[in-house]
Amino acid sequence: MIAVYLILLIPLIGMGLLALLGDSPKAGLINTRCNLLALLAAIWLAVDVLWNGPQLSIGRMLYIDSFNVYLVALTAFVGSTTSIFSGPYMQHERDIGRLTAARLKLYYSMYQGFMLAMYLVLTTNNMGVMWVSMEGATLATVLLVSLYRSPESVEAAWKYFILCGVGIAQALFGTVLLYFAAEQKLGVGGDALLWTELHEHAGVLDPAILGLAFVFLLVGYGTKIGLVPLHNWLPDAHSEGPTPMSAILSGLLLNDALYAVVRCKMLVDGSLGTHMAGYLMMGFGLLSFLVAALFLHRQTDIKRLFSYSSIEHMGLMTFAFGVGSPWATFAALFHMTTHSLTKSAIFVTVGHAAQLAGTQRMDKIRGLILTQPNIGWGLLIGTVAIAGFPPFGVFASEFLVLVATMHDYPWLTPFLLLGIGLAFAGLFRHIQAMVYGEVPEGQKPIEANLWPVMLHLALVLWLGLSIPGFLGNWFNQATQLISGGLPQ
Amino acid sequence: MSITDLDLYGQAILLLAGLIALTSFLMLGQSRLVRLVVIFAMQGFLLAAATALAAGVLNYPHLYISAALSLVLKGIVIPFLLHRLIRRLGLHRVMDTIDHPARVMMAGASLVVFSYYVSLPVVAHSPLVTLNAIAVSLAVVLLGMLLMITRRQAVAHVVGFMSIENGLFFAAVVSTYGMPMVVELGVAFDVLVAAVVFGVFFFQISASIDSLNVDQLSKLSEVDK
Numbered sequence: 138m139i140a141v142y143l144i145l146l147i148p149l150i151g152m153g154l155l156a157l158l159g160d161s162p163k164a165g166l167i168n169t170r171c172n173l174l175a176l177l178a179a180i181w182l183a184v185d186v187l188w189n190g191p192q193l194s195i196g197r198m199l200y201i202d203s204f205n206v207y208l209v210a211l212t213a214f215v216g217s218t219t220s221i222f223s224g225p226y227m228q229h230e231r232d233i234g235r236l237t238a239a240r241l242k243l244y245y246s247m248y249q250g251f252m253l254a255m256y257l258v259l260t261t262n263n264m265g266v267m268w269v270s271m272e273g274a275t276l277a278t279v280l281l282v283s284l285y286r287s288p289e290s291v292e293a294a295w296k297y298f299i300l301c302g303v304g305i306a307q308a309l310f311g312t313v314l315l316y317f318a319a320e321q322k323l324g325v326g327g328d329a330l331l332w333t334e335l336h337e338h339a340g341v342l343d344p345a346i347l348g349l350a351f352v353f354l355l356v357g358y359g360t361k362i363g364l365v366p367l368h369n370w371l372p373d374a375h376s377e378g379p380t381p382m383s384a385i386l387s388g389l390l391l392n393d394a395l396y397a398v399v400r401c402k403m404l405v406d407g408s409l410g411t412h413m414a415g416y417l418m419m420g421f422g423l424l425s426f427l428v429a430a431l432f433l434h435r436q437t438d439i440k441r442l443f444s445y446s447s448i449e450h451m452g453l454m455t456f457a458f459g460v461g462s463p464w465a466t467f468a469a470l471f472h473m474t475t476h477s478l479t480k481s482a483i484f485v486t487v488g489h490a491a492q493l494a495g496t497q498r499m500d501k502i503r504g505l506i507l508t509q510p511n512i513g514w515g516l517l518i519g520t521v522a523i524a525g526f527p528p529f530g531v532f533a534s535e536f537l538v539l540v541a542t543m544h545d546y547p548w549l550t551p552f553l554l555l556g557i558g559l560a561f562a563g564l565f566r567h568i569q570a571m572v573y574g575e576v577p578e579g580q581k582p583i584e585a586n587l588w589p590v591m592l593h594l595a596l597v598l599w600l601g602l603s604i605p606g607f608l609g610n611w612f613n614q615a616t617q618l619i620s621g622g623l624p625q
Numbered sequence: 626m627s628i629t630d631l632d633l634y635g636q637a638i639l640l641l642a643g644l645i646a647l648t649s650f651l652m653l654g655q656s657r658l659v660r661l662v663v664i665f666a667m668q669g670f671l672l673a674a675a676t677a678l679a680a681g682v683l684n685y686p687h688l689y690i691s692a693a694l695s696l697v698l699k700g701i702v703i704p705f706l707l708h709r710l711i712r713r714l715g716l717h718r719v720m721d722t723i724d725h726p727a728r729v730m731m732a733g734a735s736l737v738v739f740s741y742y743v744s745l746p747v748v749a750h751s752p753l754v755t756l757n758a759i760a761v762s763l764a765v766v767l768l769g770m771l772l773m774i775t776r777r778q779a780v781a782h783v784v785g786f787m788s789i790e791n792g793l794f795f796a797a798v799v800s801t802y803g804m805p806m807v808v809e810l811g812v813a814f815d816v817l818v819a820a821v822v823f824g825v826f827f828f829q830i831s832a833s834i835d836s837l838n839v840d841q842l843s844k845l846s847e848v849d850k
Contacts, residue, residue: 198807263805263807263808265804265805265807265808265811265812266807266808266811268808268811268812269808269811269812269814269815270811272812272815272819273815276815276818276819276822279822280822280825283826283829286829286832286833287833288833288834288844289844289845291826291829291830291832291833291842292833292842292843292844292845293845294826294829295779295826295830295839295842296842296845298822298823298826299773299782299786302786302819303770303773303786303789306766306786306789306790306793307766309793309812310762310763310766310792310793310796312804313793313796313797313800313801313804314747316797316801316804317759317800317801320801320802329805330804330805330808343747345746345747345749346747349743349747369847372847373845376845377845432847432848435847435848436848
């Protein structure tokens with residue numbers, strides 16, 4: 138259990154430390170070290186849970202089971218590799234005069250603040266605290282979106298703040314309703330918001346109230362997942378903020394918001410005994426998947442392109458969790474992992490490509506492979522992986538979603554295939570010209586640190602070829618927890 | 626069951642609920658920013674009064690803390706901050722345009738009816754006070770959103786946002802006698818930080834577009850133009 142406290146304590150200390158030292162040349166290194174320490178603690182925790190089963194902290198404030206422990210490990214891993222990239226990247230931004238010392242301080246300290254909020258969302262056992270830390274994640278990142286102070290970035294940040302603030306307020310109303318239903322049965326006091334208590338007594342909670350609560354919770358946390366039609370903030374925030382921020386927003390925040398929705402779904406399913414929550418998630422998920430795939434075709438900004446691809450993949454995961462059978466749940470968990478590894482790798486490469494070309498406009502980025510092969514190939518392979526080509530992991534997880542859908546809702550599979558096809562075309566019509574194509578005058582290679590990208594893509598490749606035993610075991614346990622059965 | 630059958634506490638809470646909904650409507654029709662902030666402060670005071678009343682009558686001492694939080698944050702600190710920002714940015718004479726005020730009011734009234742319609746099945750077996758509390762707080766949340774939709778000034782958006790939070794607090798206090806303390810404190814902390822961040826944004830926005838009219842924030846679009 139000590140490991141959990143460490144995971145929360147390390148980013149807290151890091152936040153304070155970097156608020157003081159964030160402008161020193163060592164800041165990037167401190168940030169990386171904090172993240173690596175948290176990663177070590179996360180691995181320790183994962184091993185602990187693997188051997189000893191679910192754990193409840195003293196005072197029952199923190200709860201770790203196989204579902205969230207794997208997300209904690211994933212969060213720590215992506216957070217660490219992105220921080221390795223972020224150090225030299227932010228130094229470069231400072232050197233070309235886009236950032237001041239004070240803003241760099243803010244950036245580093247809020248990087249850790251965001252990590253803290255993410256770990257708290259995942260590990261807390263209290264639905265109220267989960268809401269508070271989700272809102273905390275917005276507050277930590279909103280000033281980073283406007284870090285460059287360009288009119289576009291200020292607009293993006295304002296949109297992000299207002300939309301996510303109002304959206305997540307709906308989730309608080311849902312949480313109040315949840316508490317209202319629970320305290321009638323469990324009595325007034327802190328216990329009635331504890332997830333473990335709620336889950337245990339889900340059967341006796343008033344289904345009418347929980348049904349309404351879930352609608353609010355889904356809309357609230359769904360805004361953060363980026364579900365259509367609540368997605369408008371996402372491409373703006375991703376495209377205008379600094380690139381490391383886009384990588385962790387896409388790789389972590391969206392996953393953790395989805396985690397919150399799935400936790401709520403587990404409660405509501407227990408109370409309602411119907412598939413209402415699942416149908417809602419399937420509807421929203423499928424809509425996001427198709428709409429985002431269409432939007433891919435009309436983009437001009439490279440980071441906006443990949444943020445629509447994030448919406449598309451989050452829609453697919455929401456859909457798969459909504460289907461709810463063991464196979465679909467397993468596929469959704471698997472897809473969460475592969476998407477978050479691939480997408481953060483892509484954003485890191487995109488950051489380098491944009492620095493190389495000096496712009497994020499796709500019609501100005503040309504000839505990446507000829508100028509600097511590792512960036513060009515990184516972008517190409519990353520896009521191949523995210524579009525769902527074998528042998529990468531995204532192919533395996535998307536294939537599993539398809540199989541699971543074909544089993545339960547065969548008439549929905551054409552829509553999924555259509556979406557996958559549209560997304561593939563949408564990505565490649567833009568990528569091909571950027572990767573190949575003529576080199577513009579005066580484009581020179583830059584100093585780039587691409588081994589986080591290679592590591593992520595290698596892992597995704599490995600996951601596509603075979604799921605390692607311990608990871609499969611985790612997925613199985615989490616699937617059992619969420620869907621009540623094992624994939625056979 | 627009519628309102629006179631209720632005990633005095635129930636009647637007082639219903640009166641406060643009505644007043645809170647009224648302040649939401651007043652905000653909807655108020656185009657001067659300074660007065661908008663004053664009405665918002667009044668809503669904060671009413672919320673604190675309702676919380677303190679519930680704490681005293683129903684004997685939940687921890688609600689006194691949450692009443693004090695509401696009073697200090699919603700009634701004093703945030704209105705004061707907003708007021709100071711309005712002065713410093715020279716917005717105290719600005720009239721926000723409200724298109725079709727009559728229609729906005731009608732829409733607000735329909736939102737209240739809708740809130741009652743949604744709440745009825747949920748609180749079918751609960752006392753009258755709970756029904757009104759849930760319905761009114763949902764209405765305050767929706768009216769806050771309507772306020773944000775119909776306005777162009779960033780300050781009005783912040784007031785709408787904060788009034789949504791007021792509605793949520795009211796729901797928590799009257800229907801569930803307050804959330805657990807750790808959650809209340811966390812939410813209050815978030816609201817405070819949000820208020821400060823909003824202040825920072827006012828300066829960033831006015832530096833970038835030279836006003837706080839959010840209509841001019843239109844550089845980013847869904848697709849290429």
